[in-house]
Structure formats: C-alpha cells, structure tokens
Amino acid sequence: MHSNTRKRYSYILAIPGLFLYILFFILPAVGGLALSFVKILGFNLSSARFGGLQNYADVFIQPNMRRAIVNSFIFALITTMFKMGIGLSLAVPLNRKMALTNALRTIFFLPAVINTVAVGLIFSSLMHPSNGLVNSLLQAMGLGILAKSWLVDTHLAIFSVCAIEIWKWSGFTMVILLSGMQTIGREYYEAAEIDGAGGFTKFKYITFPLLLPAFNNALILSIIGGLKVFDLIQATTQGGPGSATEVFGTLIYKSFGAGRLGEGCAASIILAVVIAAIAIPAYQYIANREVEM
Amino acid sequence: MKKSKKWLAMSLAFSMVASLSGCGGNSAASGAGSAAAKGNPEVKTLSVLMYTDWYKAGWQALEQYINENSSELGFKLEISKIQGGSQGDQVLQTKFATNDLPDIIQVYKPQWVESYANGLDKLVDLTGLDCVSEYDKKALDGTFMYQGKLYAVPIDSVVLSGVFYNKKVFEAAGAAIPGTWDELLAVCEKLKAKGVTPVYYSGKDAWSVQPPTISGLLNDAAEKGTDTFGLMDQINTNKLKYADCTNFVGSIERTKDLIDLGYVNETYLSDTVDNAHQALANGECAMYINGTWCADNINKKFPDKIDDIGAFAIPTPGGDNYINMFTPYSLALTTNCKDAELGKKALNFIASQKAQQIYADAQPGVYLNKNVTSDIPKATEDLKKLMDSGKSMTDWEEINKYSYGNLSEPLLNYYTGMLKDAKEVAQALDTETERNAKAQGDSNWK
Secondary structure (H helix, E strand, O other): OHHHHHHHHHHHHHHHHHHHHHHHHHHHHHHHHHHOOEEOOOOOHHHOEEOOOHHHHHHHOOOOHHHHHHHHHHHHHHHHHHHHHHHHHHHHHHOOOOOOHHHHHHHHHHHHHOOHHHHHHHHHHHOOOOOOHHHHHHHHOOOHHHOOOOOOOOOOHHHHHHHHHHHHHHHHHHHHHHHHHOOOOHHHHHHHHHOOOOHHHHHHHHHHHHHHHHHHHHHHHHHHHHHOOOHHHHHHOOOOOOOOOOOHHHHHHHHHHOOOHHHHHHHHHHHHHHHHHHHHHHHHHHHOOOOOO | OHHHHHHHHHHHHHHHHHHHHHHHHHHHHHHHHHHHHOOOOOOEEEEEEEEHHHOOHHHHHHHHHHHHOHHHHOEEEEEEEEOOHHHHHHHHHHHHHHOOOOOEEEEOOHHHHHHHHOOHHHEOOOOOOHHHHHOOHHHHEOOOEEOOEEOOEEEOOEEEEEEEEEHHHHHHHOOOOOOEHHHHHHHHHHHHHOOOEEEEOOOOOHHHHOHHHHHHHHHHHHHOOOOHHHHHHHHHOOOOOHHHOHHHHHHHHHHHHHHHOOOEOOOOOOOOHHHHHHHHHHOOEEEEEEEOHHHHHHHHHOHHHHHHEEEEOOOEOOOOOOEEEEOOEEEEEEOOOOOHHHHHHHHHHHOOHHHHHHHHHHOOOEOOOOOOOOOOOHHHHHHHHHHHOOOEEEOHHHHOOOOOOOOHHHHHHHHOOOOOOHHHHHHHHHHHHHHHHHHHOOOOOO
C-alpha cells in the first residue's frame, strides 16, 4: 500500500514535466511530420493540400542539394577528426597537476562559450582577404604566398569554416574527455608502473580503453553537431559565396525562408534520419568495445 | 502548527493572485484615466504595428505631432514595433493567420499581404480618401491601388536605384556620364588607367549584387510595350520565363564582364555595402550601383562629401535607360479596427501633405505626395529627375509573386564560376518560381 502510494506520487510529480515535454517536443515533432506531407506556401492555409511524398522528392531535386550533402559530410568528417584529435591531445597533458593546469583548461574551453554569431563576425573580419589579420600576419612573416581568400574562395571556404568550428569546439571536446579521464582510478596506473609501463603504453592500454565511454559521447556529439551545422555557416558565409558553403542546415533554412514549410519539414526529417542512421551504429560500434571499470 | 502553515500558504497564494490582477487592473485603468484626465473623451487611441527599422526620424516626428494635437485630430497613435527581416515577416504572417491585428498596420505592400500572409480580406478598402488627390494616380496604381481597391496609403519615401558616382573622380579622369554600355566601358577604362576602382561591388552583403542586373528587366518590359507590372504579370502566371527575358540575361552577363575586365574591386566577395559607401565617398572607387540608401548613408556618415556624389541610370547597350523604383511602404487599416471611419480619417491625415511634410522634414527623401518638398542629396535629385521624366519602373521583386529576393545566390554562383552561363542565373530564378508556385498549388504550373 505504501509502495503503491509512493508510485502514484512519483507519477503525479512527473505530470508537469511530461506535459511540457509533450507540448514543446512531441507535439511539434508530430506536427512537423504531418506538415512534411502537406504542400503549402507560407501561411496560405487555403492552398494547403496533401502532397504525399512530393515534399521529400522535392528536397532531393533542390538545385544545391548535391553540394549541400557533400559540404555537410566534409564538415562533419573534418571537424570531428580534428576536434577529437585536438581535444584528446589537450586533455592528456591537462589531466596532470601542473602550475597552470586550471588556467589552461579555462583558456582552451573559452571559445566554446563565445556566441557563434560573434565568432562569425570576428573570423569574417580576421579572414578578410585584403585587410584581415590572418593575411596581414602571413605577409608580415614573409609567407604572403599562403595568404588566401579564406571565406570567399569557393574551393576553400568550407575548409575555413571547418577551421573556425575546430577552434571553437576542441576545448569543449577536451572537457568531456578530461572528465572521462578523471574517472579512471589511480591504481590502474600504479599497477602498470610496477610492471614497467611507459607513458604511451599506459595511454594505449589504460587511458584510451577506459576513456571510450567519454570518447564515444564526444564523438557522437561532434558527428551530430557537424551534420546539422547551421549557425556558424550562417554567421560566416550564409552558405556563400553563392552556394559554395551550402550545407543541409542552410538548405532547410532557405526552404522555410521561402515559405515552403512542408518541404522544410521534410528536409528536417530527412536530416534527422540521416543523423540517426550514422550516429546510432557509430555509437554502438564503439560502445561494444568499451571496457568495464 | 500544520493549520497555521496551511493558512499562511493560502493567504500568500491569495495575495499573489490579488497582486497579479491588481497589475492588470492598473494598466487597463491607466489608459482610460489618462483620457479622462485630459478631459477629452472623444480622443481615441489607434494601435499601429510596424517593424522597428521602419520607425525612423519621420515616424518619430509624425507620432509626436499627432499625439500632441490629438484633441484637434480626434485620435492618437499607440505604435508597437517588432523586429523586422524574415523573423518579422513570420510574426506578421502569424498575426494575419490568427487575426491578431492592430487597427493600423504598416506592411511592404498589399500584394505582400495577399501572397505571403493570405490576408488581403483583412484590409479595409480605403477608396474615397481625400488625400488621394495629392498623388499621381500612376504612383498609386498597382501597389496601393490594387485589384480596384485602395488597400493602403504610402508611408516613407521612394527608393530609386541607379549608378552613384563620385563627381571629383570623374572630373579628374576626364570622364563624362555614360549613356550607353559601351560608353560606360570606356569610362571604366579611363578610371582604371588613373588607378581608381571603376565600379564597386559589395558581395558580402549578397543582396547588393542584384541592383546592377535589373536594368535589363526594365528594358524587357519596355520592349514588350509594358512596365514591370505587365512583365511580372506574365511571369507570375507562367506565360513568360526569366530565361526568355533576353535583356535581363544580357544585363547579368554584362555585370560579370565588369568583373572579368578588372573594373571591379578584387575583394568584392568580402566587401560590404558600408565599405562601398566609404569607398565612393572617399573617391577610392568611382561608381557604385545601388538604391538611394547609398546617398542617405553617405549624407549621414560623410556629410562633407555628399555634394561630390551624383547619380545616373544604369547604361544599357541601346541607351534606353530606366531606373528602378522601390515604392514606399504601405499603411493599411485592418478589419480589426472597431471604428473604421476614425481609422480612415487617421490614414487620410497621415497621407496628407501636412503629415507627409512633417515626416519629410524629419527624414528627407523622395515622397509620392506631389505637394511635399524635401531637401534631398544631389544624387537622389538626379534620379528623381529621371523618375519625374517617366524613366522609372516599379521594382520587379516587389510585384514578384513567387521568388522574391533569390537572385543574389545564382548571381554569385555565376560570378564565382559555379554557374557557367548568364542564362543559368535566370533559369535558377525560374526554378525557384516554379517550386514556390507548385507549393502554393498555382494551377498555372502543372
């Protein structure tokens, strides 16, 4: 009886949260799914009609679709590789107690808390081809040959945006990995040291295997963030010049912006499915290799 | 103890509810109280909604005048402002969809309300307002006067677009105002030889690459014996494609020729509209193709340089040059206004010479009201003369039903080599038009 009362009490307590979740997540998601089958322009409800899978087909015949897919995958792949690599190489040394450890952790994490629009504006200015600091610095160092039109060269722009993303989020990856490292017991290392293990051996056989859960989380977050990138692209290049840095996120934005709400919803759902199709197997693949502590 | 806690909780809850309702009561009373306090119960307040960036010096002065003379006018205004841009558009669309409208609303124009908010039936027909006699019928037709009804009155000034040039730079290079495209190229060559950037593009602000290409479309309209209304009527009903507008395609091609010939600033993809205004004012470039915003901005930021700036129509190969005209915003009365007669009276006053002059004095520009005079920059004056001589047409984008503002992306793709042919730019607009029309369920596209 007492247990039943407690159970009922806990359900009652969950109701407000559940209500908000249904109201702000489930209902919009279901609404979005329903709208993806409707042909509609703007808020002209009188013209709304069932369009079947036409919106899904329209997403794939968008003029810039191929470029957006290629760019999204380039962005996700490059940024994930570098964020994980840099994050890990920062986390390993900063897991030790040194004089400046805390200060360095804060410094490396700081870019993650800067507003993306501000980052976009700052880097647009830094990467200006004629009066940007990057090219001026290269020229001052006698490396003028390396000066480029970073954000407006159609072949280079997507990689420049990748670099900004890596700068912004590597510190965040470092923090996730660092938190994972701090859960690894000291005794593993002491045992390894007794067996004569060196730094790299300890990393290979203790740190990395036991870090896999945190590594997995950081990796999946990075893949998801990379595939659904929008804010940084919008803040730096708006998908341009022309459509050179178009990604899936900017295409969705343009569909909604043009008033093709059904098409925008269909594109959002396709993106969600693509992300799930990549992230879930990747997560499980690594999770299967995790080692119990 | 338990009981006292219960009473305490109940009394706290009661006091909170009481204080909340007290808040509401106060604000509701304040409006009535202020009217009563002035001893003039006949003065009614009309609610007005507009975008924040539309509320500039002109509106400030006019609002102040109206509210200070409300007892004489019989009404006063309570202006609400919301953020503009695409987010603002969505808010307005929602307001039209949910009928959450103020008494008076400022919109781009009635066609926008029809095409993007499906709310033309929520605007009151203003036919019969006295102020209409102060406007050229041609200036109202097609935009404010739409489908035989007067849906709105003009507010704010006209924007004219053309080539803004630095007179001193032209003089130093011995260049004269070009009347044809070949003459423009010759002028560019002279300027380039003098080490000046002949033409400035500001591709970082993508929209700004569009104005240079528009002249061709105006020629297409003229060639067909119509204006942009007639031309867009054909495009909006799938009787004509942008790609078949040969002058338009030609003008797109010519704007790229300027880049290929080295007449445009090298870093044009990174440069902004502000950079362009600065470069033109300082004589670092000789010409910039844009709207009269350019003269307004130079007047504001470099007032000592404004007299150096002049303007002319974008030259075309045949020399039959037109300028593009962005009509003023529209002020409309909604069906939500409980006192429609008072609303009409208010709009009649706002569009009258007296109110428009107050607006123009605070915010100089070209106004459609024939009786309004304004101290405008010389460059704007140059373009106004062209407008007065009948060489202007309403901007095509304003009356475009299905692909507003999507020209800059294919244009930049063309400039950067991602599209090979000028015709592909026009075809991209056709594709966008088709997609939007089909989403709308327009039977002209099957």
